[in-house]
Amino acid sequence: DSGVTQTPKHLITATGQRVTLRCSPRSGDLSVYWYQQSLDQGLQFLIQYYNGEERAKGNILERFSAQQFPDLHSELNLSSLELGDSALYFCASSPRTRGDTQYFGPGTRLTVL
């Protein structure tokens, strides 16, 4: 158990809908990272927050957004969902930022029908 929690574990929804994925980092970790893992794209970095502020952006679509709250938990919002958004979404946390070991949550499996 990494200490990172993600909810929900599974999510099934329809195209065009909007969903919110939630992540609680390990106690004391200030950075949260979001990743998308699909069969054809591998593990893709989406975005990083550090102590409430956006720190780095990767291959995140404009339909996706994220935020980190004062209690350091984070949410990833996915809107206007498409079939291709079906994937595993992982959250990871680390104590600080660049270069730290990242601790991964169990992931949320999103299925868009």
Next chain:
Amino acid sequence: SQQGEEDPQALSIQEGENATMNCSYKTSINNLQWYRQNSGRGLVHLILIRSNEREKHSGRLRVTLDTSKKSSSLLITASRAADTASYFCATDADYGQNFVFGPGTRLSVLP
């Protein structure tokens, strides 16, 4: 293209044998990390090696880093069926892009 790329894409060995996976990357790095992922589950950190280190050990794992060749290798000795998983290298470049994961090596250890 990926910053880190593992080779081979898939590897199948017998229990007790050693498994070697390689990772190549393109830019200068601060550190390189190896992670393991069991099917459909979260990634588990295995080992971190910094750019000024050449070799590191952790239990049955041995990681080497050759910054001149921009490559790293992960050796798992005396493999077990429980080592069956995908293994990823991730690089922390010293500029620009954040952590970048390679596509992974899928290791199957047969009993």
